[in-house]
Each structure stands twice: as C-alpha cells, then as structure tokens.
Amino acid sequence: MIELDGLEVRLGGRTVLDGLTGELRGNAIGLLGPNGAGKSTLINTLLGFHEPARGAARVFGLDTRRDRARIRQGIGYMPENDSFIGNMSGVRFVRFMAELAGLPPGEALERAHEALFYVGLGEVRYRKISTYSLGMKQLIKLAQALAHGPRLLILDEPTNGLDPMARQRMIQTIQEIRKEGSIRLLISSHLLRDIDETCDEVLILKQGRVAALRNIEEERRSNRNFIEMETVGSTAEFCERLRGLGCECASFPDGRVKLVMPDTIDVRDVYVLASENKIEIRRINRRRDSLEDIFLRAMESEPARGDLVSI
C-alpha cells in the first residue's frame, strides 16, 4: 500500500525525514514517535504537500510527486487540529468535501447523510459546525474523510482532546472500519493504547528515521509471560518443578525467582506448586511484553537509515 524508497524530506533547510525505506502492507498501520520524529511530515508527504528532496514515496503504487491528484482521490484524511468550515452545517460540509473528492452532487448528499449517521452525528447534521463540541468536531472530520469511500484513511491523532466516552466511541468506530476491510488505515497517535487497540502494524519513527517496523499481532503471538517473585524458603526444588511444567526459571540467593511462562501455564499453577513445596510468595509481579516495550526498545536503539524494513 505504501512504499518508501530512501525518502528524504527537507523543510526550512532541516532534514525532517532522513532516508526512510520500507513497505507498509498491513490493513491498519500505526505511526508512532516522539514529537518532531517526522510523523506529520510523512503524512503530508504521502498527501503530496511536501516534495521529497531525495528518494520517493509511493501510495497504491503511484508516485506522490507525479500522481498527487490520483493519490488524493483514494485517500480520506482527518487532520489533527480543528479543520472545518464553521459557518456550514455538518451535512453541507461533508457533502462539499465529497463533491471535491469527485462524487456527483446527488451521490455526495446521500453519502454525506450516511457518513454522518455512521459516525454518530446524524441528529446534529443540520447544525452549524461552529456550535459542535470538541468530540463532534473530531467526528465530523472523520465523516468527511469517509464520505467519498477512500481506499486509505489517514487519521492524525484521532482521539486528540476526547473524553473517555468519546475516545471509546472513536476507537470502536475505527475498529469497525478496520473489520469491514475495504479501507486501509494509517493512524498517527501519541497514545500507544490507541495504536494497540486499532492497528496490526506499527511504524516507529525517531529523528526522521525508521526506529522499528513491527507486526503487533505477531509480537503479541510471540509474547512471553514474565514473572518475578520474592519468596521465602528453599527455591531449588520449586524451580525444578517449574521447569518440569515448561517454564524457564532462574533463582537467586535472596529468594528472588524469575520465570518465563508458556501460554499454556496459568499463574494459579505457580501458586499450587509453591504451596506443595512450602514456599511463601511475598510478592509476585507479572508483566507482558507490550507495545510500550516495543516503543521503548525502539527509542533506545539507533534508528536505521536506508535499511529495507518490511513486513
């Protein structure tokens, strides 16, 4: 869907994207990175707002430099900040955007109504957008991005400024769109949880370079359970029996035990074994390898320049 070939973008004499190379083929791709990593610049480059200084970016196999109009035809874009015409009613605004995307007026009106109902703004579609709440303004941006039936939906910080209820609704809507399957998603967010809940791939940028490109689903599948315990009593036999269950186990002289559990083993089994070996468990700390770990590891490592990364 998106191919980056040594993409370098310079803005104001500063290199913002530095030799990005990779292929993004997933249905829902998360774009992560600290402030100034180049997330928005990458999105703007894919939309054709910025010209690459070197290398190329291709969307649907089309070059962002030469085929800007054809790429934009197939993209629905929801920008991060407020972006609408406050003087227009919701339905008129979405219809306007759909017509700009190439829908005939009649179809555009029909799709505008449908999109507004789909995102949950059906009841307020005749109100001026300037009277909408922050959550509604986020939803109207999503509605206009969906109305023309794009092949790729780019969402820049979709849950920005939303209260927990509105955020949950936005996440559910994105999950529904992903499930439906006809639209690919590219979601940029600071919130790891949003990406975790909505995406199956993640591209992590750092200093304008690719820090990591991971398939979240595969990471989840290969996830291992780490458990750290503080115990009182002899741990040698306890560890032996844990190994017998298929765990990787390491014991330390101060009574600390670290183990990696396979998915088939439950924590309850550990308690049972401890009880049978007369071991007191004073503290148990269980943690899973999360997107946060992937992100933190990527931030610690030196970002790659020009290396081909693909999933």
Add this chain to the structure above:
Amino acid sequence: MSVFKHEYRAYTGPVTSLPSRIVVLARYALAEAWSSKITVALFIASMIPIVVYLIIIYLANNPIARALILRGNSGGLDINASFFLKVLASQCWLALVLTAWIAPRLVSFDLADNALPILLSHPISRFGYVLGKFIALFSCLSLVTWVPSLLLFAYQGYTSPQPWVNAHLRVAVGLFAGCTLWIALLSILGLALSSWVKWRMVATGCIFAAVLIPAGVGGVVSAILRTKWGLLLNLPVMMSQLWHRLMGVPDSIRFGRDIPSTAIAAMLALICFVCVVMLNARIRAREVVRG
C-alpha cells in the same frame, strides 16, 4: 454505510472529472457569497444606476415620451461613447464596494477554522482552489458590470431608429474589455488581501485602503516631485485613463498628466503578480497542519 444499517459501504459509483472540482469550489463560494442579505442589498443598489441609464436610453430614443416628460428638451440625452463611459465608471466603482464585501466571505471562513488542510487534501491544487474562488467573485462582479452594460448597449441598438450598433462596436468592445480588466484586478486583489486578514470587516477595510491610500500617496509624490509617474500608484486615475482609451473617448486630463498605456499595463501586471505571490505564500503556509 447506510443510514438504517449504520454500516460502512464503499463507494463504487461514477466520479467527476478533475477540472470540474474547480466548478464545485466556485459553486459553493457563490452560495456563500449570496447567503448574506447585505450581498443582495448591494447587488440591488448596484442595479439602480442601470435602471436610470435604461430610462435615459428610452427617453433618448422615444420622441413622444421625451415630449411628454421633458417637454421637448432633449439636452444631455445623447447616447454615445461618453454615455457608456459613465455607465462603465459607475458600475466599476460599485463593483469595488461589492468586492470589499464578498471577497473576505469567500476566503476568511476557510482560514478562520483552518479548513485548508482538509480542502487541499482532496484532489485539488492550490491553483485550483484560487481559481474556483476567483471564478465565483468574477461571476458576481460580472453581474453588475459588463453584463448589464452590454445589455444597455444592446437595448440602445434595438431602440435606436438609425443603424447604431455597427457604428459603435468599439464602445461595446471597450465596455467589455474595461469591465473585465477591472473586475479581474479587483478579484485577485480582493482574494489576496482577504487571505492575509483573518477578520472579515478588517479585510473589507483593507480592500478599500489598498485602492485609496496608494492613490493619495501617488498624488503627494506627483505634487512634490512634479512628475506624472506618481499617478502609477493611483488606481482610479490609471483605470479612468485606460477606460477612456478603450472606449475611444477624448481624455479631459490636463496636458502632460497622461500616462502611457504600456506603463499602465505594466503596473496592472505588477499588481496582479504581487497578489499571486501573496496568495501563494499564504495558502502554502496554511495548507498543512504544523505539528
């Protein structure tokens, strides 16, 4: 994505051509312009001189009406190039008022709520965006300038007992050229200034100021330096001289104060160029979300 099912439905229907998207922009801009009652009021006010000119043409060509109303006094009822120059001048200055009201409405709503990133993320270029707005403004101004002026010309040709049209074709061409030059300039100037000012009322003031203040400065320059070239800053005088020449009417300006047509054309081209640069800089700066 149907209303009753609340499900997403991909669009598989026909898609309009890329150039027609500019017409979409122009159509919505026109609707925005005419949604204001003040626009309608200004348009009606702009038609009052046309009605007066229409009555004059009627009286000039109808001896019975002239005898009844003017009691045979037909002084000042000659319908010639000078008459149509007055028509052109009055309508063109009314067009300035209309521009000052409409142009900010076309641009400032987009800028106030930062709509450009969404608008330009669709298959439309910066040039297409400006062209769409330009078409809308040019169309509005056409309705009060060359369209009614040429209709008056046609009416005069129809009511005149002598073969009048063929002898005055240059007047029609001058009317059309003079009006289109002026409203094209006003449109680009209005859009450029509106794009730099967020508040509509301030933008309205700026448009008037851009025409009138340089005129005053030009007058001062001409008076102090005793040169005619200060008039190049005086848009009303420049346009008046241009209109005289286009319509073939002798100029009443003092000897030595007339500016060569090439200098006027160069100045108008320079103004347009500056406006285009201003528009490009402003839209380029606002088309992306700055992170």
